[in-house]
Amino acid sequence: MEKKSKIILPCDEKCPVRASLTLLSGKWTLLILFQINKKVMRYGELKRAIPGISEKMLIQELNMLVENKLVNKKAYPEIPPKVEYTLTELGLKTLPIADKLAEFGSENLI
């Protein structure tokens, strides 16, 4: 009698999907990256581009993304203040993920 034991390789902390999700799995994260995209976006523009997000979440996520080097922040010492956000090289590399989300959404959900 043979033992049929299925080999399961557990996805631990080195699993690439898990690592990506640790960084990107928030409710708003990928949407913000997608909205910035290849553009230069100011804080207020992003706020208007993403109706429904609270100012707190937007600034919190932007700060997180800057910390994790997905987004560049350029502040001008002017009054009224002017701050521009762009994607870093690393941030640009998340766009294919957002593109797949967009593809799945438009083909199956909308």
Place this chain on the structure above:
Amino acid sequence: MEKKSKIILPCDEKCPVRASLTLLSGKWTLLILFQINKKVMRYGELKRAIPGISEKMLIQELNMLVENKLVNKKAYPEIPPKVEYTLTELGLKTLPIADKLAEFGSENLI
């Protein structure tokens, strides 16, 4: 004097990225779909495949995925119980998203 007004198209409830994220943005969701992949996975196998997830979250997410028709559930009326999970056609269509997450993770995070 010209007015430079940048046109911003707000991403509302019909934005495909948003619609996808509403369904998939959880911390574990895409990881579970990725683990099931093209296989037939039992509850216990998934539990071992995703170390760190609590039983509660796993069953909660599986129920949600079944409800949203991304996952099929086949329960055998046996004792001890045996339940098999597979991806539906719709669920299979989320795999490209997980693949991009895996790609991003292995190239930039690991």
Place this chain on the structure above:
DNA sequence: TAAAGTACCTACTAAATGGTTATAATAATT
């Protein structure tokens, strides 16, 4: 004189997520 716009920050509340323990029923293993 008042309101609107700019990019935030802080305190508080609400919701989502996570963890633990207990329960079920029965076959196979120790």
Place this chain on the structure above:
DNA sequence: AATTATTATAACCATTTAGTAGGTACTTTA
């Protein structure tokens, strides 16, 4: 005879995440 394995559900509390409301400091517009 007791333990382990199986797939859940339910109750409870702790923690994390998200949302709400208000304020700051200054300028321009009405």
